[in-house]
Amino acid sequence: MIDGTRLTKSAIRWGMVGGGKGSQIGYVHRSAALRDGYFDLIAGAFDLDPQRGRDFGAELGLDPDRCYADHNAMFAxxxxxxxxxxxxxxxxPNNTHYPIARAALQAGIHVICEKPLTFTTAEALDLQAIAGERGLVVGVAYGYSGHQMIEEAARLVADGALGDIRIVNxxxxxxxxxxAAELDSPAARWRVDPAFAGPSYVLGDLATHPLYISQVICPHLKIRRLLCTRQSFVASRAPLEDNATVLMEYDSGAVGTCWTSAVNAGAMHSQKVRVVGSRGSVEWWDEHPNQLRLEIQGEPARLLDRGMAYLHPQALADDRIGAGHPEGLFDAWANLHYRFALAIEAHEDGVPSRVAGLRYPGIDAGVEGVRWVETCVRSADAGGVWVDYL
Structure with a gap:
């Protein structure tokens, strides 16, 4: 149980590119990284406007001399x-991830990056190679994967409680x-502009979250081929999609589907992961993240709750407060950040094997997310055809 005891020798000296004044995601990153004292924010290049960035850094209590005009100046x-x-x-924004991450790695600096990691698989593999050569950690912000009940779902699958996995929804x-929210919102505008967002909108921005969660729950499933169709229901967003459906076949014979959309009118997040086996099923819903629905054929359905003694020990490891108290998004992100810190320290100590069993979305997850989006776009742009997953 997390009780404030530090699991690393010291806080990680930490900087930030982007995430300045008015940035919701910047606030989430800072709140999560600073939550348990594993990171210490001491530098930043927070804004395209250098003065505005310095002013914001001063609001955060940073030394003005360490509030830089751009990432290159900061890394140097x-x-x-x-x-x-x-x-x-x-x-x-997405179009800057690759050059900034590459520059950081070349400067010997570990990276935590928003997703998607890059525009192309080739770029992601380049970052993977540099990080490997230099012994550096790359973490990817799949923040929802830090929720504890996802770990319980993974343990149920690993234990065989669901039987052979057949379906992943x-x-x-x-x-x-x-x-067209982008007409009034700069934060939404860049997400539907290919120059900034890349080859997709909702596939990269939304669908990669449940995709990674499914890979945490069912790490043995490997995609063999997929078929994707995508639409731009708000026509001005074309060629980027605001709705997409993906069918997947795994090498085990299991099948999967993924529906992702920004036009599901009236819905909140509606992020759900359902895994169906030969004996039973589990379902996790991010609007009720402290619970996991477990259904075993022939038995009453059960709603498992965070923090309860009947859960696997691994699903209890990140409890911050006793059962019955709700934990939310900031807790999930903080769980990932303390793992990032553990991984960084282990790599700096030259013993990455120390965290060999530590689960966090690292460079491999980043590469896989980019590869999946790229393959989906290739299928959709060919007319919605089955393509091999290479």
């Missing part, structure tokens, strides 16, 4: 200091962009 200055940053979070389909 900080890597030359004995007390320079050891890790940087990238909370900028994924969904992330909200309704907040059922009209």
């Amino acid at each position: 200055a900080e890597s030359a200091r004995p007390d320079g940053i050891r890790c940087v979070t990238i909370a900028t 994924l969904q992330f389909a909200h309704g907040f962009h059922s009209a």
Whole structure:
């Protein structure tokens, strides 16, 4: 149970690119990273406007001399200091992730990056190679995967409680962009512009979250081929999709579906992951993240609750407060950040094997997310055909 006891020797000296004033995701990253004292924010390049970025850094209590005009200036200055940053979070639009992450890794700085990690699989593999050569950690912000009941679902699958896995149903389909929200919202505008968002909108922005969760729950399932169709119901978003459906076949014979949408009018998040086996099923819903629905054929359905003694020990490891008290998104993100810190320290100590069993979305998850989106786009743009998953 997390009780405030530090699991690392010291806080990670930490910087941030993007995530400045008015950035919701920047606030989430800072809240999660600073929550347990595993990170210490000491530098930043928070804004395209250098003065606005410095002013924001001052609001956060940073030394103005360590609030930089851009990421290149920050990496050059900080890597030359004995007390320079050891890790940087990238909370900028998608088109900047690859060059910023590459520059950080080349400067010897660990990376925590918003998803998708890059535009292309080739770019993601390049980052993977650099990180591997330099012994650096790359974490990807699949924040929902830090919820504890996902770990319980993974343990139930591993124990065989569900039997042989047959079906995986994924969904992330909200309704907040059922009209052209981007006309009034700069935060929404770049997400539907290919120059900034890349080759997809909801596939990369939404669907990769439940995709990664499914990989946590069922790590043995490997996609063999998939078929994707995508639509732009708000026509001005074309060629980027605001709705997509993906069919997947796994090498085990299991099948999967993923529906992702920003035009599911009236819906909140509607992110759900359902895994169906030969004996039973589990379902997790991010609007009720402290619970996991377990259904065994021939038995009454059960609603498992976070923090209860009947859960697997691994699902209780990240409890921050006793059962009955709700935990939410910030707790989930904080769970990932303390794992990032453990991984960074182990790599810096030269013993990455120390965290070999530690679950967090690292560089492999980042590469896989980009590969999946790229394959989905290839299928959709070919007319919605089955394509091999390479």
